[in-house]
Amino acid sequence: MRSNTKATAVTFDGVTKAFGSVVAVDNISFTIEAVTLVTLLGPSGCGKTTTLRLIAGLEMVTGGRVLIGETDVTRTPATERDVSMVFQSYALFPHMTVLENVAYGLHVSGLAKAEAQARAEDGLDLVGLKGYGARLPSELSGGQQQRVAVARALVLEPQVLLFDEPLSNLDAKLRRRVREEIRELQQNLGTTSVYVTHDQEEALAVSDRIIVMKNAAIAQQGTPRELYEEPANTFVATFIGDANLVNVEIIEVHGEWASVRIGSIDKTLPSRGLKAGVAKAAIRPEALLLSPQPSVDGMASGVLKATYLGSHMEYTVDSPLGELFVIDSRMAQAIPVGATVSVRLADQGVTLIRE
Template sequence: MTQGPASVEFQQVVKRYGAFTAVKDVSFTIEPGTLVTLLGPSGCGKTTTLRLIAGLEMASAGRILIGGQDVTRLSAAERGVSMVFQSYALFPHMSVLENAAYGPLVSGIDKAKAEAMAAEKLRLMGLSGLEARLPSELSGGQQQRVAVARALVLEPTVLLFDEPLSNLDAKLRRRVREDIRELQQSLKLTVVYVTHDQQEALAVSDRIIVMSNAEIAQSGSPRDLYERPANLFVADFIGDANLLDAEVTPLDEARAEVRLGNVVLELPRRGLPAGKARIAARPEALLLSSTAPAGPALQGVIRKAAYLGTHMEYTVTTPQGDVFIVDPQVGRPLAIGSDAWIGFSGGGVTLVPAPMAEPKV
């Protein structure tokens, strides 16, 4: 296969295990040199999709193309892809250098050249000086970097990550995900990345493919998915969202008047007819106050309050249901049981076009 970043294309791909369908009629295209995340809850089909790209599973129907070449029936070794596993899968009895050089060695490259190739990729990952150590002598973040270096040694056309940060603590996850993104951009790699962590997906991706029940629920940029979710499942899964009942009155083809209790908003219509609908309101888009504001606002009572250092989190009971709010004002927290009013900022509120069944977990 041609070296350099390659495209990945699924054409109506299906994967069945007996009567169970793990991937159902999935089609997408990943452009060369981009990082695309497969995101979704457990059992949605994202890891099976990644394994289909890798050649660790064979499609029951449809076609898989890498770099324009049909690889549907090719083995994993013939596809020019490398995978970084959730467990890292490092050999505990081998040094860092030996782990990184393993791929070239088993492919027939002589030891001196294989170790030179491995040393260069270890340097790229900031691991120079650690070549003689065993995996057990490294931190979790360093082990993860060794796994990435090993995957890069054979210069794959596509690099695959399966939940690569799940074994790391929160602070280290943020640093390593930034490293992965920087590496991908500097080397112009095609990366397919699997996670169930929405923040991780938003932080690293050029594009996100959200999966539910073995199908694609929505595909788009992080901003598209967060600000313009295609359905209730995506609205609720990508970040936090308050899903509230509303009444829609179309104003024209593009805009609609949306009534939520005594609050009237003008929002993009998103193709909805007149009648009942639901809006997704992001917690950070809601304005909380202890006194009635001049404009329309939902009135409620503070039911829960939590201090998280940089912000407060509140649950407010209203006639429209419980509303979750993230408030940056930490100096004067509102007391549980006190009256509160919820206003709406200029963004972070959208009509949700269509219902979608909850995923089976």
């Protein structure tokens, strides 16, 4: 299968979707650039799946415009939009073989049987299922069924490929492997892809950009690194990874930098438009450094909990800032409950929160 030369951008311009008095999507605007994978991320009920269905044409907007490339598809039905969707449930036909499932959309679009079969076989080869065409879906594992659903969508060579929680039915190890396969396929084929999930780790792993949604609106959008290191508000800080939210004092601001007092520690941080006074900061668990020895640039704290998790230790410490959650990769130096430690701050992972 060749690289997708039809891949194009998706634009939402002030889009609203209401179901009666319930507003599912509230005046949102964004652009998904061609040949990128963008994830709509958020908790259940935030509007992410409705947004995906508005791209597909499975729901029609109440207000605003939807564009695919330069074409306004706001009132275009789903059957006339050049998009394909991979559903959470896979939606494979149980009475058809794997090859017949993959070729189904090609047959419906009027492609000759021989060409449809050849493209379907190419699609199966692409997702690592060459030789599986004669099997029934029931003879495949969950991960294999998901790959069949991806192949069925890919062979149509759509302008936009949509994924609706595609990995939610898979176990944790298989989710990691299949998400890597989806990302590799998207990059190799150059498709524009929109991916919906509530799993933050999944979003960070597969995305060029992430749109975080809350209560039918966009809370923040940006690259995975931007969202993790520069969360716009407390919701994003706590939804994208773990974060300790603490009260701090901004002593003074010098342009883009601020002198900040965090407990007994003084630190220089990006000011993010804030002024001197009381503020909040988000501290990532891995940015808290524990030492059994007292330190002049640390805060004396007590270890309340210590949990061994194979690849790292997790601690809860009682500090002058309150209880803090700490992730520490130093397995050989585990600290016992009840010990007194000094808590220092790493150079990265501490951010002022702009409410």
